[in-house]
Amino acid sequence: MTISTILAKKPVRYTLITAIWLLVWQGVSMLINEEILFVSPLSVVLTLSQLVQEGEFWLSLFASVGRVFGGFALGYVISFLLAAVAHRFAFFKDLISPIISIVKATPVASFIILALMWIGNSVVPVFISMLMVIPIVWSNTLAGLENIDGGLLEMAKVFKMPTFKRIRLIYFPSIFPYMLSASGSGLGLCWKAGIAAEVICRSMHSIGNQIWETKYYIQTNEMFAWTAVVVIMSVIFDAIIRKLSKLAYKRFAMEVGQNETE
Amino acid sequence: MKLNNISVAFDGKPILKDFNFDFSGKGIIAVVGESGSGKTTLFRVIAGLQSVDNGTITDIPDKISYSFQEHRLLPWLNALQNVMSVSDKKDEQAALNLLGRMGITPDDAKKTPDKLSGGMRQRVAIARALYYNADIYLFDELFAGLDADNVKIVADLLKEKAKDALIVVITHENVQVLDADKTIVMEKIK
Numbered sequence: 001m002t003i004s005t006i007l008a009k010k011p012v013r014y015t016l017i018t019a020i021w022l023l024v025w026q027g028v029s030m031l032i033n034e035e036i037l038f039v040s041p042l043s044v045v046l047t048l049s050q051l052v053q054e055g056e057f058w059l060s061l062f063a064s065v066g067r068v069f070g071g072f073a074l075g076y077v078i079s080f081l082l083a084a085v086a087h088r089f090a091f092f093k094d095l096i097s098p099i100i101s102i103v104k105a106t107p108v109a110s111f112i113i114l115a116l117m118w119i120g121n122s123v124v125p126v127f128i129s130m131l132m133v134i135p136i137v138w139s140n141t142l143a144g145l146e147n148i149d150g151g152l153l154e155m156a157k158v159f160k161m162p163t164f165k166r167i168r169l170i171y172f173p174s175i176f177p178y179m180l181s182a183s184g185s186g187l188g189l190c191w192k193a194g195i196a197a198e199v200i201c202r203s204m205h206s207i208g209n210q211i212w213e214t215k216y217y218i219q220t221n222e223m224f225a226w227t228a229v230v231v232i233m234s235v236i237f238d239a240i241i242r243k244l245s246k247l248a249y250k251r252f253a254m255e256v257g258q259n260e261t262e
Numbered sequence: 263m264k265l266n267n268i269s270v271a272f273d274g275k276p277i278l279k280d281f282n283f284d285f286s287g288k289g290i291i292a293v294v295g296e297s298g299s300g301k302t303t304l305f306r307v308i309a310g311l312q313s314v315d316n317g318t319i320t321d322i323p324d325k326i327s328y329s330f331q332e333h334r335l336l337p338w339l340n341a342l343q344n345v346m347s348v349s350d351k352k353d354e355q356a357a358l359n360l361l362g363r364m365g366i367t368p369d370d371a372k373k374t375p376d377k378l379s380g381g382m383r384q385r386v387a388i389a390r391a392l393y394y395n396a397d398i399y400l401f402d403e404l405f406a407g408l409d410a411d412n413v414k415i416v417a418d419l420l421k422e423k424a425k426d427a428l429i430v431v432i433t434h435e436n437v438q439v440l441d442a443d444k445t446i447v448m449e450k451i452k
Contacts, residue, residue, distance in 0.1 A: 149334075151330070151332060151334045152334055152336065154311055154330075154334070155328070155330065155334040155348075157310070157311065158309050158310070158311065158326060158327070158328045159327070159328075159348040159349075159394055160325070161347075161348070165347075169336060169339070169347055170336070173336070173338045
């Protein structure tokens with residue numbers, strides 16, 4: 001067995017890549033040799049193993065997941081609906097586009113401070129996560145809708161396909177890759193901005209508040225541990241969404257024939 | 263379906279001018295003519311995809327089937343699913359039989375269009391059009407990309423169908439194989 005055939009196996013490849021980066025991380029921390037500045041991976045694992053034993057860890061974790069994911073879902077649905085209407089009515093598209101551009105260009109910190117003045121500090125992370133996902137889903141949905149093959153729509157018209165069937169067999173599969181890409185990049189942004197909002201707002205029972213406290217008490221190991229939690233959560237949720245979306249795609253768009261439901 | 267004095271122009275250039283024809287009854291009608299003479303435009307008018315500048319269309323049938331020049335198969339569905347996608351019928355065996363007669367094996371029927379040759383895609387599109395129960399069947403460039411054996415097979419299938427419906431075919435070649443009841447010769451409008 002050659003090295004390339006061994007590396008062709010995904011589990012082996014990913015384990016090796018993870019090991020390489022952990023070694024690099026360990027090497028850098030050994031080089032700096034100041035745990036307060038740069039924590040070793042071993043120290044992060046030890047800190048995490050202590051944190052998971054505390055009730056507050058799980059409370060903060062679930063509350064942050066709820067806020068970030070809630071904002072993401074809300075933003076996703078709102079921007080999808082806005083884009084669908086914008087695709088149908090050009091005036092609506094022109095009306096909404098400047099707002100989307102402003103949301104895209106405004107520094108997230110400005111929105112966090114403003115939102116803090118307008119709404120309660122536990123809702124700000126939800127609002128910010130929602131805001132982050134809106135421009136991405138808006139532009140991806142529009143791009144998806146604009147790239148639908150007109151020839152297929154004409155075919156559906158000739159064969160008098162009912163509206164739901166057209167959505168299921170043409171619209172949904174056509175925009176699916178765009179929506180999947182939007183959820184990947186949108187969710188990543190939601191985590192970044194949502195946790196930043198929690199840090200600034202010091203939301204009760206939140207990962208952001210835990211990170212703020214590590215800064216206050218100069219607990220670099222805990223800061224690294226909480227950051228690792230955010231990264232792990234982001235990866236897990238991205239994988240779950242991708243898996244569920246692909247299952248929905250197969251179930252919804254690929255069923256023609258015996259199991260067809262209209 | 264009757265087309266009365268139909269005129270269609272694109273950017274001021276007339277494509278169809280005072281076109282009259284009665285597309286009723288059963289049988290096969292062949293539409294021939296040089297490129298740009300308005301054959302596909304005529305099909306699009308019949309299918310309700312092209313509005314007319316002048317003229318009237320009467321006795322429009324309830325269902326029209328159309329095999330497009332560019333196949334227009336759904337790329338994410340396999341051949342069998344593509345055939346079945348246009349109808350509420352859920353008769354998988356009938357769809358497989360139709361594909362089988364076109365030389366598409368059950369294994370090939372499970373392939374998506376990108377895994378099929380151009381000729382096979384053409385046959386799947388024809389099968390899809392035939393699977394749909396319609397009063398008028400339109401086939402644009404019917405024999406394009408088909409070898410002699412498949413031309414014969416498709417022509418036989420169409421003749422069979424022509425006993426119960428009206429088949430209208432655009433073709434540049436093999437017109438005689440179809441044994442058409444009528445032929446419309448289209449000419450470029452000067």
